[in-house]
Amino acid sequence: xxxxxPSSIEKPRYVAPPPLVYIEPSGKSNRDLPAQIDFDWLRQAxxxxxxxxxxxxxxxxxxxxxxxxxxxxxxxxxxxxxxxxMAMMDADVYVPYYRDQATLYLRGVQLKQILQLxxxxxxxxxxxxxxxxxxxxxxxxxxxxxxxxxxxxxxxSKGVKGAVVTSCGDGxxxxxxxxxxxxxxxxxxxxxxxxxxxxxxxxxVPRQMQSGTPTLAQxxxxxxxxxxxxxxxxxxxVFDAVNHALQKARSGKGPTLIEAITYxxxxxxxxxxxTRYRSASEVSDAWQREPIxxxxxxxxxxxxxxxxxxxxxxxxxxxxIERAVADYLAIEPAPVDDILRYQYADMTPALExxxxxxxxxxxx
Amino acid sequence: xxKDNNSNTHEVTLVEAVNLALRxxxxxxxxxxxxxxxxxxxxxxxxxxxxxxxxxxxxxxIDTPLAESMIAGLSVGMAxxxxxxxxxxxxxxxxxxxxxxxxxxxxxxxxxxxxRLHCPLVIRAPFGGGIQAPxxxxxSTEALFAHIPGLRVVIPSSPTRAYGLLLSAIxxxxxxxxLEPKRIYRMVRQRLVDSGKGLPLDTCFTLRQGKDVTxxxxxxxxxxxxxxxxxxxxxxxxxxxxxxxTISPLDFNTIKRSVQHTGRCIIVQxxxxxxxxxxxxxxxxxxxxxxxxxxxxxxxxxxxxxxxYPRQEHLYMPATDDIIAAARTTxxxx
Numbered sequence: 001x002x003x004x005x006p007s008s009i010e011k012p013r014y015v016a017p018p019p020l021v022y023i024e025p026s027g028k029s030n031r032d033l034p035a036q037i038d039f040d041w042l043r044q045a046x047x048x049x050x051x052x053x054x055x056x057x058x059x060x061x062x063x064x065x066x067x068x069x070x071x072x073x074x075x076x077x078x079x080x081x082x083x084x085x086m087a088m089m090d091a092d093v094y095v096p097y098y099r100d101q102a103t104l105y106l107r108g109v110q111l112k113q114i115l116q117l118x119x120x121x122x123x124x125x126x127x128x129x130x131x132x133x134x135x136x137x138x139x140x141x142x143x144x145x146x147x148x149x150x151x152x153x154x155x156x157s158k159g160v161k162g163a164v165v166t167s168c169g170d171g172x173x174x175x176x177x178x179x180x181x182x183x184x185x186x187x188x189x190x191x192x193x194x195x196x197x198x199x200x201x202x203x204x205v206p207r208q209m210q211s212g213t214p215t216l217a218q219x220x221x222x223x224x225x226x227x228x229x230x231x232x233x234x235x236x237x238v239f240d241a242v243n244h245a246l247q248k249a250r251s252g253k254g255p256t257l258i259e260a261i262t263y264x265x266x267x268x269x270x271x272x273x274x275t276r277y278r279s280a281s282e283v284s285d286a287w288q289r290e291p292i293x294x295x296x297x298x299x300x301x302x303x304x305x306x307x308x309x310x311x312x313x314x315x316x317x318x319x320x321i322e323r324a325v326a327d328y329l330a331i332e333p334a335p336v337d338d339i340l341r342y343q344y345a346d347m348t349p350a351l352e353x354x355x356x357x358x359x360x361x362x363x364x
Numbered sequence: 365x366x367k368d369n370n371s372n373t374h375e376v377t378l379v380e381a382v383n384l385a386l387r388x389x390x391x392x393x394x395x396x397x398x399x400x401x402x403x404x405x406x407x408x409x410x411x412x413x414x415x416x417x418x419x420x421x422x423x424x425x426i427d428t429p430l431a432e433s434m435i436a437g438l439s440v441g442m443a444x445x446x447x448x449x450x451x452x453x454x455x456x457x458x459x460x461x462x463x464x465x466x467x468x469x470x471x472x473x474x475x476x477x478x479x480r481l482h483c484p485l486v487i488r489a490p491f492g493g494g495i496q497a498p499x500x501x502x503x504s505t506e507a508l509f510a511h512i513p514g515l516r517v518v519i520p521s522s523p524t525r526a527y528g529l530l531l532s533a534i535x536x537x538x539x540x541x542x543l544e545p546k547r548i549y550r551m552v553r554q555r556l557v558d559s560g561k562g563l564p565l566d567t568c569f570t571l572r573q574g575k576d577v578t579x580x581x582x583x584x585x586x587x588x589x590x591x592x593x594x595x596x597x598x599x600x601x602x603x604x605x606x607x608x609x610t611i612s613p614l615d616f617n618t619i620k621r622s623v624q625h626t627g628r629c630i631i632v633q634x635x636x637x638x639x640x641x642x643x644x645x646x647x648x649x650x651x652x653x654x655x656x657x658x659x660x661x662x663x664x665x666x667x668x669x670x671x672x673y674p675r676q677e678h679l680y681m682p683a684t685d686d687i688i689a690a691a692r693t694t695x696x697x698x
Binding site: 095123135143149152155157177180338 | 433434437445447476
């Protein structure tokens with residue numbers, strides 16, 4: 001479908017290195033894992049990814065039964081979110097896009113709150129713990145990226161020892177905000193890590209119809225910053241790249257752009273039907289590269305996982321999800337006048353008057 | 365900028381008052397940071413930030429790359445992490461690249477997070493016509509922002525109010541769009557005490573008291589409005605003159621009380637007629653003051669037309685004579 005490049009135009013000279021990968025789709029590794037990765041770390045990553053996949057499945061099911069509003073599945077992208085989250089520290093600030101359930105979970109956002117958000121309740125954004133100063137989910141594409149740069153300016157100028165991590169999809173890299181954020185981050189050497197979830201699809205528009213660039217990572221070159229391409233379905237590769245970028249950022253050595261190559265196995269959201277624009281064979285091919293199975297294979301091959309552990313993990317996850325859903329469904333409705341209370345620090349006279357009208361119509 | 369010896373009193377123009385307020389805010393609050401295009405070494409194209417980079421350093425008075433959306437996005441991010449960014453958009457005609465950040469994020473951050481985060485930023489932008497500038501340098505689009513919940517839109521019309529309102533805008537926990545009427549940047553000088561005291565963002569200012577007709581305006585058009593009041597006074601017509609100053613959220617009570625007293629109201633705005641702040645004030649007068657009105661509310665406005673290039677700009681701007689004519693119409697039969 002992509003427009004052919006006329007032969008008279010010289011090919012760009014930049015040649016991207018092959019993406020970083022430790023654990024291949026087959027579950028084999030062709031290189032030593034980073035030193036800080038041990039069996040416990042890998043088992044933890046596996047457990048986190050399995051939990052997020054279960055949460056995601058449940059959220060879609062809740063939507064199909066009318067108990068959840070429009071929901072963006074993160075099926076297939078678990079390694080990007082978990083690898084990123086496991087590299088972050090509390091002092092860092094996270095600036096998410098809307099498909100970031102996995103990282104938010106690791107930042108300490110409760111599963112119940114993630115459901116609450118997509119269940120249509122702003123109170124899901126009452127993040128606590130490490131996420132206390134993290135930005136809320138950002139729906140307009142790429143607008144979070146310049147905000148993340150601003151947060152990085154704040155950390156830098158306040159002398160905070162953390163860095164800012166932000167994420168976006170491949171579609172976001174077509175927007176001006178993406179370039180504007182990279183440009184200023186490179187210019188001011190901001191402590192900023194930008195992770196592109198290249199899941200191959202901007203709703204119905206495939207990656208090759210979005211940009212003529214061979215890799216999204218090389219968009220960093222124009223901003224004078226480092227761009228790294230990683231296998232986004234390898235949680236170790238994602239962790240290693242983000243960890244490297246964070247250490248660099250925290251020590252004042254500037255920003256990094258990471259393109260994590262993954263695949264959106266689900267629809268764009270529950271309001272979408274991906275069968276309209278992509279083939280079943282493409283999706284089944286992508287399932288061969290998904291992140292959880294390959295790590296399971298690796299762990300099995302290294303005698304670090306077995307059927308008993310798998311069974312007990314699934315029991316725990318089932319309980320955790322059931323509790324989160326029960327807690328979510330038990331959330332009391334917000335006070336009626338919450339829709340007015342947070343517009344300004346204080347209620348204005350006009351809002352006070354409108355509150356009386358609202359309460360007359362909808363009870364106190 | 366004139367300064368009395370050994371005192372804190374200055375004879376300043378409006379743009380110099382902006383500079384004094386920015387200087388005061390930078391001195392008083394280490395979290396205040398200015399950012400924008402050409403605001404550092406150059407001191408801003410209107411010199412609003414003159415000397416500030418020299419005195420406070422490049423980390424607090426930041427020359428940014430030329431990207432308005434980025435300036436606003438940076439400000440949102442900085443504000444959520446405890447800083448007080450005061451951004452300059454060089455002309456309001458170029459604010460639209462930043463519109464998404466202001467409307468979709470700055471204005472919503474508190475509500476979206478149910479109060480967990482807020483966005484105490486100020487975006488300053490010179491606006492309005494009358495300086496013979498190229499296209500996109502002369503529009504008055506304040507109503508677009510006044511329509512957005514969560515934003516405060518503040519417009520000074522004199523040096524002292526510019527100083528006090530800007531200080532309050534910077535201290536305000538809500539995002540504030542601070543629109544500076546550049547036609548009157550250097551029109552008059554006022555004696556100003558650099559006291560660090562702000563002026564309230566929730567009230568109109570009554571500049572002149574009168575019993576016959578209420579004249580309501582804001583920004584540069586206050587100048588013609590006050591002139592009209594002066595000339596009408598020569599004929600024995602006493603105008604009450606109100607500077608709205610904060611056009612959103614609007615202090616309607618001050619306007620209402622005045623109109624209940626005078627029974628007549630003229631609203632003067634430089635912006636196009638359709639869907640402007642004058643429309644909102646008229647609607648609210650119709651809702652709440654109908655029985656007090658002795659004549660229909662009149663609006664003196666720009667036209668529902670694109671702001672002309674400089675040669676025809678004067679045709680567009682509301683003039684003192686237009687305001688006087690409108691006042692006389694409402695006073696017919698007095």
